[in-house]
Amino acid sequence: MIKFTNENLIRGIRMTISAKSRHLALGTDMTRKFSLSCRFLNKANLTEEEKELLNEPRARDYVDVCIVGGGPAGLATAIKLKQLDNSSGTGQLRVVVLEKSSVLGGQTVSGAILEPGVWKELFPDEKSDIGIPLPKELATLVTKEHLKFLKGKWAISVPEPSQMINKGRNYIVSLNQVVGYLGEKAEEVGVEVYPGIAVSDLIYDENNAVKGVITKDAGISKSGKPKETFERGMEFWARQTVLAEGCHGSLTKQALAKYDLRKGRQHQTYGLGIKEVWEVKPENFNKGFAAHTMGYPLTNDVYGGGFQYHFGDGLVTVGLVVGLDYKNPYVSPYKEFQKMKHHPYYSKVLEGGKCIAYAARALNEGGLQSVPKLNFPGGVLVGASAGFMNVPKIKGTHTAMKSGLLAAESIFESIKGLPVLEEVEDEDAKMAMFDKEATINLESYESAFKESSIYKELYEVRNIRPSFSGKLGGYGGMIYSGIDSLILKGKVPWTLKFDEKNDGEILEPASKYKPIEYPKPDGVISFDILTSVSRTGTYHDDDEPCHLRVPGQDMVKYAERSFPVWKGVESRFCPAGVYEFVKDEKSPVGTRLQINSQNCIHCKTCDIKAPRQDITWKVPEGGDGPKYTLT
Numbered sequence: 155m156i157k158f159t160n161e162n163l164i165r166g167i168r169m170t171i172s173a174k175s176r177h178l179a180l181g182t183d184m185t186r187k188f189s190l191s192c193r194f195l196n197k198a199n200l201t202e203e204e205k206e207l208l209n210e211p212r213a214r215d216y217v218d219v220c221i222v223g224g225g226p227a228g229l230a231t232a233i234k235l236k237q238l239d240n241s242s243g244t245g246q247l248r249v250v251v252l253e254k255s256s257v258l259g260g261q262t263v264s265g266a267i268l269e270p271g272v273w274k275e276l277f278p279d280e281k282s283d284i285g286i287p288l289p290k291e292l293a294t295l296v297t298k299e300h301l302k303f304l305k306g307k308w309a310i311s312v313p314e315p316s317q318m319i320n321k322g323r324n325y326i327v328s329l330n331q332v333v334g335y336l337g338e339k340a341e342e343v344g345v346e347v348y349p350g351i352a353v354s355d356l357i358y359d360e361n362n363a364v365k366g367v368i369t370k371d372a373g374i375s376k377s378g379k380p381k382e383t384f385e386r387g388m389e390f391w392a393r394q395t396v397l398a399e400g401c402h403g404s405l406t407k408q409a410l411a412k413y414d415l416r417k418g419r420q421h422q423t424y425g426l427g428i429k430e431v432w433e434v435k436p437e438n439f440n441k442g443f444a445a446h447t448m449g450y451p452l453t454n455d456v457y458g459g460g461f462q463y464h465f466g467d468g469l470v471t472v473g474l475v476v477g478l479d480y481k482n483p484y485v486s487p488y489k490e491f492q493k494m495k496h497h498p499y500y501s502k503v504l505e506g507g508k509c510i511a512y513a514a515r516a517l518n519e520g521g522l523q524s525v526p527k528l529n530f531p532g533g534v535l536v537g538a539s540a541g542f543m544n545v546p547k548i549k550g551t552h553t554a555m556k557s558g559l560l561a562a563e564s565i566f567e568s569i570k571g572l573p574v575l576e577e578v579e580d581e582d583a584k585m586a587m588f589d590k591e592a593t594i595n596l597e598s599y600e601s602a603f604k605e606s607s608i609y610k611e612l613y614e615v616r617n618i619r620p621s622f623s624g625k626l627g628g629y630g631g632m633i634y635s636g637i638d639s640l641i642l643k644g645k646v647p648w649t650l651k652f653d654e655k656n657d658g659e660i661l662e663p664a665s666k667y668k669p670i671e672y673p674k675p676d677g678v679i680s681f682d683i684l685t686s687v688s689r690t691g692t693y694h695d696d697d698e699p700c701h702l703r704v705p706g707q708d709m710v711k712y713a714e715r716s717f718p719v720w721k722g723v724e725s726r727f728c729p730a731g732v733y734e735f736v737k738d739e740k741s742p743v744g745t746r747l748q749i750n751s752q753n754c755i756h757c758k759t760c761d762i763k764a765p766r767q768d769i770t771w772k773v774p775e776g777g778d779g780p781k782y783t784l785t
C-alpha cells in the first residue's frame with residue numbers, strides 16, 4: 155500500500171504557487187482563514203520568519219473531482235467515475251481521493267457483514283467463485299445465524315425478519331481489509347488515491363459555492379509555531395467536491411449548516427459502535443456463524459444490540475452498538491460493552507482466546523427521516539456523510555457504495571463535455587477556466603436517490619428505529635418493530651419521528667439518576683479503557699495543537715458549565731478515555747476538564763453527545779489517529 159505524506163503529494167503532482175492565485179483561491183472564505191491565523195500568530199508570539207512560513211502561499215492543483223474520504227462510499231464514487239470516463243469519456247478525468255488515515259482502511263470501523271449486490275454492480279466483469287467479487291481470503295459466507303434476546307444468563311431465540319437474514323446471502327469481512335482492496339481497484343482504473351492527507355476546509359467562491367478543499371497544515375507545535383517538519387497544506391480546486399467522510403464528518407457538518415441541507419428533514423441521531431476482534435480457541439470457532447443480540451446488558455431505556463461474527467481463520471468479531479439518544483448521563487457505552495462479553499452467550503466463545511484489536515466509531519441511526527439534501531453548489535454528500543444506514547440490518551456499506559455509484563453517474567453526465575484539464579497547460583488559464591465555468595449543483599443526484607434501491611429500503615424500515623425512542627420504550631419498540639418488519643413492512647401511512655432534541659441535548663441531569671456500578675474488568679474477557687486504546691495503534695504528536703476544541707480552550711469554564719449537572723458524562727461517553735475531570739482547587743466547581751487528545755480514535759462521539767454541543771472535533775494532521783487492522 156502506498157503511503158503518501160503531504161511532501162510526497164506536493165512533489166508528485168503538478169502545482170502552482172502564485173501570490174495572485176492564492177488571494178483569489180480563498181474567495182469569500184479568506185477573511186475567516188486569515189483572521190484565524192492572526193489570532194494564532196499573536197498567541198504564539200511568532201517571529202517574522204515564522205509568520206511568513208505559516209502564511210506562505212499554498213500549492214494548488216486542479217482536478218475534475220475531489221473526493222474527501224477513502225472509505226467504501228468515496229472509493230466506489232471514484233471507481234465508477236473512472237470506469238465511466240475510461241469507457242465513454244476521454245479517459246483523462248482527474249479523480250482524486252484524499253484520506254486522512256496513513257493507510258487506506260486504517261480508520262475504517264465496521265461489523266461487518268456485506269451484501270454482495272452493489273459489488274456485482276460495480277465490478278460486473280470480475281469473476282468470483284465465492285459469490286462476491288472479493289478475494290476469497292477476505293470474505294466468509296454466513297452459513298449459520300441467530301437472533302437472541304439476552305436476559306439474565308439466558309439467550310432466548312427471536313424470529314428473524316426476512317430482510318435481516320444473512321445466511322447463504324451475505325459475507326463476513328473485515329471492512330478495513332476490504333477498503334484496502336478497494337483502494338487497489340481504484341488505482342487500477344486511474345484514480346489518484348492519497349492516504350495520509352487530512353482535509354481541513356472547504357474553499358468557497360464569491361457566490362458561496364464550494365470550489366474545492368484545503369488540506370491540513372502539518373508540523374505546527376502546540377504553541378502555534380512551525381516546527382522543522384512544517385508543511386503547508388495545499389488547495390485542490392475541483393469541478394465537483396464529494397464529501398465521503400463517513401458518519402458526522404467535519405466538513406459535512408460545515409456544508410450542512412452553510413447550505414441549510416437539513417431544512418424540512420429531521421436532525422440526525424446516532425449510535426456508538428464498539429468492537430473487538432478475537433483469536434478464539436479452535437473448539438469455540440464456528441466459521442460463518444453470525445449472531446445478533448438484544449437486551450442484556452442494556453436497560454429498557456437504552457437502544458442497542460450486540461453481535462458476534464466468526465470469520466477468516468479462527469477470528470471472531472464481537473461488538474455492541476449503543477443508541478446515543480440515551481438520557482442517563484451515568485451510562486458508559488464502553489463499560490456496557492465490557493459487561494456484555496461476560497454474558498455466557500459471548501464469554502463461552504471468548505474464553506481461552508486473545509483480544510487482538512479494539513475500535514469504536516459513531517454510526518447514523520436517523521434513517522430516511524434524517525437524510526439531508528444531498529447536493530449543494532459545487533458538491534455532494536455520499537455514504538454515511540449523508541446517513542444512509544439501514545439500522546435494523548446494521549448495514550450501511552452497500553447503501554454507501556450505491557450512493558457513490560449514483561453520484562458518479564450524475565457527476566459524469568455533468569462534466570463529460572468540459573475541457574480536459576490535462577490539455578490546458580498554463581496554470582493561469584486553468585484558474586481562469588475554473589472561475590468562468592458555471593457551478594454544478596447536482597439536483598439529478600438527489601432525484602436519482604429518490605428513485606433508487608437505497609430510498610426503497612430505507613423507506614421500508616423508516617419506523618423501526620424511532621419506535622424505540624418514543625413513548626413505547628425499549629420493549630414497546632421491540633413489539634412494534636417486530637410487527638412492522640415481519641408483517642407491515644413499512645406499508646403504513648405514518649412516519650414516526652425522533653425526539654425533537656438532539657443526542658446531546660436529550661441528556662437529563664445526573665440528579666435524576668443513581669450512578670451505575672459497572673463490574674471491574676477482569677483483564678481476561680474485559681479490559682480497562684487504556685488497554686483497549688493500546689490495541690488501536692492511535693497516535694497524535696504530543697506537540698501539536700489539540701484537535702478537540704471547547705470554547706476558548708478554557709477547561710475550568712467548561713467544567714463549570716458541564717460538571718455540576720452531568721457529573722462528568724464526557725468521561726463516560728468517550729470510548730478512548732480522552733476526557734477526564736481532574737481536581738483543581740482554583741476552579742469554582744473544584745475540577746477542570748482535561749483532554750488527553752493523543753488517545754482520540756476519531757469516533758466523533760464527543761462532537762455528537764456533549765450536552766451543550768460545545769465540543770468540536772477538528773481534523774488533526776493527516777496520518778494521525780488510529781491505525782486499525784482487522785476492524
Ligand SMILES: Cc1cc2nc3c(=O)[nH]c(=O)nc-3n(C[C@H](O)[C@H](O)[C@H](O)COP(=O)(O)OP(=O)(O)OC[C@H]3O[C@@H](n4cnc5c(N)ncnc54)[C@H](O)[C@@H]3O)c2cc1C
Pocket residue numbers: 222223224225226227228252253254255259261262263264265266267268269329351352353354398399400401403404405426427428429473475514515516517536537538539543548549550551552554773
Ligand atoms: C460498529 C459498526 C458496525 C457496522 N456493521 C456493519 C455491517 O455489518 N454491515 C454494513 O454494511 N455496515 C456496517 N456498518 C456501517 C458501515 O461501516 C458504514 O455504513 C460504512 O463504513 C460507510 O462508508 P463511508 O465510506 O460512507 O464512511 P467510512 O467508512 O466512515 O469512511 C469515511 C472515510 O473518510 C475519512 N475521512 C473522514 N473525514 C476526513 C477528512 N476531513 N479528510 C480526509 N479523510 C477523511 C475517514 O478516515 C474514513 O476512511 C457498521 C458500522 C459500525 C460503526
Ligand code: SF4
Pocket residue numbers: 702727728729730731732733753754755756757758759760761771
Ligand atoms: S475524543 Fe471524541 S472523537 Fe476522540 S475518541 Fe473520544 S469521543 Fe471519540
